[in-house]
Amino acid sequence: MADQDSVNPAGLNPEQIREAIVSGDPARALPALVGLRRLEAEQAVPLLLLGLEQEQFIARSISCAGLGVKRNEAGWQALTTALSADEDANVRAEAANALASYGVERAWPLLRQSFVADDQWLVRCSILSALAEQAEIEPGVLLELAQMAIADTDGSVRVGGTEILGRIVRDAGANSEQTEISEAARQGLIGLQQDPDHRVVAAVLNGLQG
Incomplete structure (x- = not known):
């Protein structure tokens, strides 16, 4: 009992x-x-x-x-x-x-x-981390989420979005749709190389080197 x-x-x-x-x-x-x-x-x-x-x-x-x-x-x-x-x-x-x-x-x-x-x-950082942890999330959804995040004025939110872009680049598959999404993510990273927040720049470097 x-x-x-x-x-x-x-x-x-x-x-x-x-x-x-x-x-x-x-x-x-x-x-x-x-x-x-x-x-x-x-x-x-x-x-x-x-x-x-x-x-x-x-x-x-x-x-x-x-x-x-x-x-x-x-x-x-x-x-x-x-x-x-x-x-x-x-x-x-x-x-x-x-x-x-x-x-x-x-x-x-x-x-x-x-x-x-x-x-x-x-709230935005919580949404970023919660969705990024979901194994079944589609790359296209991740890309849309990341693109919204990197347009934010808050550095912490942009860091989260940048890290997701790096993940998309690293996890790109062989099919054409994922390759297209991966390239969009890579271009997003390139566009953040001059971000005023050093944390974002560090996340960009990690993403591009990955």
């Missing part, structure tokens, strides 16, 4: 977990939210949705992260709302990361829209 800690986070029953989440005390709420990863989605998601309603941004961020692990339709809808409407960039960034875990095919249109509309560097 499983012990209580393996069933509920911190050995709390559902009502105690709920009370901890809404307590307003980070010392109680945050461990309870983190511990929800031990539960099945049908148990965890309603409590994570409750966490998204809390005033503390860290509670909402942790709830978004949890909804990326415990995935269902209610979680997707809540993350979509958080991505577009939460006032804190940390929460929106975590929502973007969580949405990517639902798969590129479903998440890409939404994350693309967010990348264009949300000019916070943290």
